[in-house]
Every structure is written in C-alpha cells, then in structure tokens.
Amino acid sequence: xxxxxxxxxxxxxxxxxxxxxxxxxxxxxxxxxxxxxxxxxxxxxxxxxxxxxxxxxxxxxxxxxxxxxxxxxxxxxxxxxxxxxxxxxxxxxxxxxxxxxxxxxxxxxxxxxxxxxxxxxxxxxxxxxxxxxxxxxxxxxxxxxxxxxxxxxxxxxxxxxxxxxxxxxxxxxxxxxxxxxxxxxxxxxxxxxxxxxxxxxxxxxxxxxxxxxxxxxxxxxxxxxxxxxxxxxxxxxxxxxxxxxxxxxxxxxxxxxxxxxxxxxxxxxxxxxxxxxxxxxxxxxxxxxxxxxxxxxxxxxxxxx
Amino acid sequence: xxxxxxxxxxxxxxxxxxxxxxxxxxxxxxxxxxxxxxxxxxxxxxxxxxxxxxxxxxxxxxxxxxxxxxxxxxxxxxxxxxxxxxxxxxxxxxxxxxxxxxxxxxxxxxxxxxxxxxxxxxxxxxxxxxxxxxxxxxxxxxxxxxxxxxxxxxxxxxxxxxxxxxxxxxxxxxxxxxxxxxxxxxxxxxxxxxxxxxxxxxxxxxxxxxxxxxxxxxxxxxxxxxxxxxxxxxxxxxxxxxxxxxxxxxxxxxxxxxxxxxxxxxxxxxxxxxxxxxxxxxxxxxxxxxxxxxxxxxxxxxxxxxx
Numbered sequence: 280x281x282x283x284x285x286x287x288x289x290x291x292x293x294x295x296x297x298x299x300x301x302x303x304x305x306x307x308x309x310x311x312x313x314x315x316x317x318x319x320x321x322x323x324x325x326x327x328x329x330x331x332x333x334x335x336x337x338x339x340x341x342x343x344x345x346x347x348x349x350x351x352x353x354x355x356x357x358x359x360x361x362x363x364x365x366x367x368x369x370x371x372x373x374x375x376x377x378x379x380x381x382x383x384x385x386x387x388x389x390x391x392x393x394x395x396x397x398x399x400x401x402x403x404x405x406x407x408x409x410x411x412x413x414x415x416x417x418x419x420x421x422x423x424x425x426x427x428x429x430x431x432x433x434x435x436x437x438x439x440x441x442x443x444x445x446x447x448x449x450x451x452x453x454x455x456x457x458x459x460x461x462x463x464x465x466x467x468x469x470x471x472x473x474x475x476x477x478x479x480x481x482x483x484x485x486x487x488x489x490x491x492x493x494x495x496x497x498x499x500x501x502x503x504x505x506x507x508x509x510x511x512x513x514x515x516x517x518x519x520x521x522x523x524x525x526x527x528x529x530x531x532x533x534x535x536x537x538x539x540x541x542x543x544x545x546x547x548x549x550x551x552x553x554x555x556x557x558x559x560x561x562x563x564x565x566x567x568x569x570x571x572x573x574x575x576x577x578x579x580x581x582x583x584x
Numbered sequence: 585x586x587x588x589x590x591x592x593x594x595x596x597x598x599x600x601x602x603x604x605x606x607x608x609x610x611x612x613x614x615x616x617x618x619x620x621x622x623x624x625x626x627x628x629x630x631x632x633x634x635x636x637x638x639x640x641x642x643x644x645x646x647x648x649x650x651x652x653x654x655x656x657x658x659x660x661x662x663x664x665x666x667x668x669x670x671x672x673x674x675x676x677x678x679x680x681x682x683x684x685x686x687x688x689x690x691x692x693x694x695x696x697x698x699x700x701x702x703x704x705x706x707x708x709x710x711x712x713x714x715x716x717x718x719x720x721x722x723x724x725x726x727x728x729x730x731x732x733x734x735x736x737x738x739x740x741x742x743x744x745x746x747x748x749x750x751x752x753x754x755x756x757x758x759x760x761x762x763x764x765x766x767x768x769x770x771x772x773x774x775x776x777x778x779x780x781x782x783x784x785x786x787x788x789x790x791x792x793x794x795x796x797x798x799x800x801x802x803x804x805x806x807x808x809x810x811x812x813x814x815x816x817x818x819x820x821x822x823x824x825x826x827x828x829x830x831x832x833x834x835x836x837x838x839x840x841x842x843x844x845x846x847x848x849x850x851x852x853x854x855x856x857x858x859x860x861x862x863x864x865x866x867x868x869x870x871x872x873x874x875x876x877x878x879x880x881x882x883x884x885x886x887x888x889x890x891x
Binding site: 451511512514515516517519523524525526527528529530531532550551552553555556557559560561563 | 619625627628629630689690693694855857858859866867868869870871872874877
C-alpha cells in the first residue's frame with residue numbers, strides 16, 4: 280500500500296459523513312474507549328448510556344438476559360454494574376457502529392463480524408492477562424478494533440467488497456488476499472486510517488494496520504502480536520466470516536509468538552490446548568451476547584442517536 | 585474417533601451450571617485431576633458432562649457430595665480403580681461414522697496435499713493410515729470411505745491398518761454390521777456404494793469397503809510389536825491413551841513418533857491433549873480440530889504456513 284493510496288483513503292474517510300459524523304454518543308464513547316478502564320468513572324458511563332433511550336433499553340435487556348442476570352436488573356446503573364464497564368463500552372460501540380451503517384450496506388454478516396471482533400477482543404485480553412502484559416484492557420480494545428476497516432470498505436467499495444467475500448469463500452482463502460487482488464487495498468489500510476482519524480494511540484493503530492502482516496514491521500509490539508494470534512485462534516475455532524478457510528496454524532511457530540515470547544516468556548508456559556478449549560467456551564458466550572444485543576440475523580442497526 | 589465423550593443427552597440438566605460461580609469447587613478439582621491424569625479437558629461449556637459423569641459414579645458408590653467423591657478419587661483405597669470407572673463414564677457412548685468432519689476436512693485440504701507433495705517428490709504413490717484403538721470399526725471404515733471418495737487420491741494406493749487390544753471389538757469391526765445410529769451421518773448414495781443389507785434393518789460393509797481395511801490385534805504397550813509398525817503417514821488414536829499412566833503414555837507417544845514418517849500427523853480425541861506428555865510433536869490448529877505434527881527437520885510451519 281503506497282502513500283498515495285493511503286492519502287486517497289484518508290480523504291474518502293474524512294468525507295464519509297456517516298462515519299466521521301457518527302451518532303452523537305460516538306465521540307464521548309471513543310473518549311471513554313481511549314481511557315484505561317480503571318480510570319473511567321462509572322457515573323460517566325451510566326450517563327452516556329442513559330442519553331439514548333434505545334441504547335439504555337438494549338443494555339437493560341442484555342443485563343437481564345440469562346447470560347448475566349442473577350437477579351432482575353431495573354436501572355441503567357445496575358445494568359452497567361452487571362455487565363462491567365468493558366462489556367458496556369464494547370456493546371455501546373457495536374450499537375453505535377450498527378447505527379452508522381445502513382442495513383443494506385453490510386457485506387459481512389453483521390453478527391459474524393461482531394462475534395469475531397468481540398471474540399478476538401476477549402482472546403487477546405485473556406492472553407494478555409496470562410502472560411503478564413500490564414494493560415489487558417488495552418489488549419481487549421485492540422482486538423475489538425482490529426477489523427473495523429471492514430465496515431469502511433463495506434461503505435466505500437460495497438460492490439467490490441461483495442466480490443471479495445464471494446471469491447474468498449469460494450477459494451476458502453483469507454479475505455485480505457482477495458482485497459489486495461480486487462481492491463488494491465485491505466481492511467487493514469482502511470482500519471488504520473479510521474483508527475488514526477478517531478485519535479487512538481499508535482499501538483492500537485498498529486494493531487489494526489498490521490495484524491495480518493507483521494513481517495512489514497521491524498519490531499512488532501506486543502499488542503499487534505497478540506491481536507494476530509487472537510485473530511488466528513478465532514478463525515480456527517469457528518468465529519470467522521461465514522466460511523471456513525483452509526488453514527493450518529502452529530501457534531508456537533508464528534512470528535508473532537516468537538516476538539511475544541521475547542518480551543513475555545510466560546507465554547511459553549501457557550498450555551495452549553487448554554487455552555483453546557477455554558476460549559471455545561468464552562466464544563460461545565460471546566455468540567450469545569452478540570445475538571442478545573443485536574438480535575439473531577436482524578438487519579437494521581439498533582442505535583438511533 | 586473411537587470412543588467419544590458422553591453425549592449431551594446424557595446430561596441431567598445441560599446448561600444448568602452455565603453461569604460461572606454456581607459450580608461446586610470440588611468439580612473443578614476433579615476436572616483438573618482428570619486432565620492431569622488422562623489429558624481429557626472439560627472446558628466450561630463441557631463441564632456439565634463431567635458433572636453428570638460424576639453424579640452417575642457417585643450414586644453408584646453411594647456418595648452424596650462432590651467433595652466426598654473427590655476424596656475417593658484422591659485418597660481412597662481404590663482410587664485408581666475408581667478413576668478408571670470415571671474415565672469409562674466420561675468416554676461412554678457409542679461412536680458413529682463421520683463423527684468429526686473437521687478432521688476429514690483438515691486431511692482433505694491440508695494434510696493429504698502436503699504429504700502427497702512430499703511423496704511425489706520421492707517418486708512414491710502410497711499412503712498408510714493407522715487407527716490405533718479402533719474399537720468397533722467406525723473410525724477405520726469412515727476413513728476408508730473418505731479416502732476412497734477423495735478425487736485427489738486417483739492413482740494412489742492407500743492402506744488402513746486398524747488395531748485394538750480387545751478381541752471382541754476386533755471381531756465386531758471385522759463383522760462390520762452397523763445400525764442406524766452408527767450410520768446416521770452417511771448419506772444414501774454412500775450407503776448404497778459401501779454397504780449391503782443385513783438382518784434387523786442393519787447394514788453390513790461390502791467387499792469394496794472391507795478390502796480397504798486390515799484389522800490386527802496390537803497392544804500399544806507391547807514394545808516388540810510397536811517397533812515393527814513403520815512408514816505411517818497419519819495415526820488416529822482417540823480416547824485410548826487416557827487410560828495409560830504417564831510413563832506408558834510417554835512410551836506409546838514416542839513409538840508413534842517413530843512409527844510416523846517425517847511430516848506425518850497424529851490425531852487424538854478432540855478434548856484430549858499431549859500436554860506434558862510429549863514435546864517432540866508440534867500442536868497444529870485446523871479449523872475446528874487440532875492435530876500433532878511430526879515436523880520434518882528444518883520445517884517452518886505446518887502446511888507451508890497458514891492457508
């Protein structure tokens with residue numbers, strides 16, 4: 280991807296009204312997302328959720344779903360406490376983005392997209408905690424955002440992206456391979472520009488930009504390495520984009536793994552088989568969460584801010 | 585594939601324990617014990633299976649609480665025997681053909697092409713598979729049907745060796761008569777091609793299918809026999825090693841490593857791992873399944889990288 284193309288993409292994204300002038304709560308939400316979880320005041324999140332009646336109702340519904348509810352949750356504050364700030368902000372983010380993208384513009388299956396994004400977020404965060412990475416919630420965010428470029432492409436190059444998905448599913452190959460062939464740029468490029476545009480830190484931008492091409496970086500940071508591994512694990516454990524790729528991964532041989540072990544030797548002690556099965560369970564829960572927030576297969580986004 | 589984990593229908597209240605925090609800590613300790621001893625791991629989503637296996641053993645033994653049962657498994661006089669009973673309970677349930685399509689998909693898309701490429705370079709057109717612990721034959725016959733249908737194998741010879749320690753199982757395998765349960769995943773055209781009518785609405789494998797599998801009695805702990813099994817490309821050994829103690833398990837797995845050709849693969853049961861048993865094999869993730877790989881010297885990644 281050359282500089283000229285990136286510049287063009289920047290121009291297009293800046294002009295994309297639906298994304299740059301997103302729902303009213305997106306900007307304050309992004310501000311909350313840029314902050315470490317333990318520095319976020321609960322009241323601030325409660326206030327944000329309460330601003331939008333539709334979103335508040337959704338949060339209550341999720342908090343009362345069998346997945347979380349121990350007892351009836353009646354207030355937004357109780358809902359936020361039940362779900363946890365981290366989950367609330369990713370649910371809000373999902374609702375916001377769904378509200379931004381017209382139903383007929385989705386190319387990937389909407390729920391599949393959020394399952395993969397939330398799944399990768401959780402795997403990345405769990406891995407981060409296991410190996411002693413100091414900011415697991417940043418890892419969560421990196422996982423959540425890593426594929427956000429797909430949404431940009433769905434809007435900017437709708438028809439061609441449909442073609443990408445169709446050919447990738449036929450060939451059972453990774454989507455970015457087809458993006459390069461058909462579009463000449465990938466969701467990594469688009470995600471990179473959008474994350475920059477939103478003011479996320481370099482590390483997070485890096486994770487969105489290079490999770491499929493670590494070899495482009497002289498010294499990939501731990502965050503992009505973890506996202507790379509998290510993304511792979513999701514794809515081999517069923518959280519992919521509606522088709523099964525042909526793939527064989529030996530995690531311990533991945534460049535990202537080797538790079539990560541240098542900084543976090545504890546990674547070598549992780550029983551990766553057990554980790555995989557534990558993540559299967561977590562992914563099941565995520566799938567349930569996504570369906571309970573967005574509704575199974577419902578076409579239209581829920582946010583209406 | 586041989587004997588699989590108990591099926592969900594056996595669970596008394598599937599999902600009743602799905603909310604974390606309501607679980608008896610003794611069950612988690614039993615989970616870890618089972619994992620350490622057998623290599624079978626129950627993730628959160630599969631815990632209900634372990635809970636129901638324990639319940640059945642507990643009522644059999646007249647034990648009221650999971651923590652008492654844990655004591656029986658760890659400090660009881662007959663703890664080894666009880667553990668074996670529990671493992672039987674965990675792996676109970678008949679198996680059926682084509683139970684793990686993800687394994688076959690991995691074979692078809694990555695493993696066979698990779699092995700065939702290596703062999704073609706050596707001028708060879710022959711593949712050897714081994715179902716070690718074939719139980720009543722579902723696994724080797726599944727493999728035989730699958731391989732026979734693989735178009736990429738046109739012009740190749742393949743051989744399937746199926747072994748078990750239990751002579752009764754071997755006899756049932758050779759008889760090759762199966763009911764609807766074992767055949768549930770086999771579509772009509774394949775039934776017509778590989779089976780013939782038997783009594784009681786059952787089907788019997790036909791000569792074509794039978795000719796594809798060679799049965800033999802092998803004790804995996806019998807070193808003198810194990811050293812003669814050579815040149816294998818893929819081994820399946822599902823829920824067999826779980827009954828071995830660590831030292832014997834290590835010895836069997838070392839044999840498997842030698843039995844396999846460089847670049848060969850080894851499949852275990854799908855919740856079963858070699859963690860702390862072996863570090864010569866390389867764990868490889870395929871969509872929906874995992875396998876162990878005997879990486880040829882100097883190899884980078886399985887299948888030449890992802891995708």
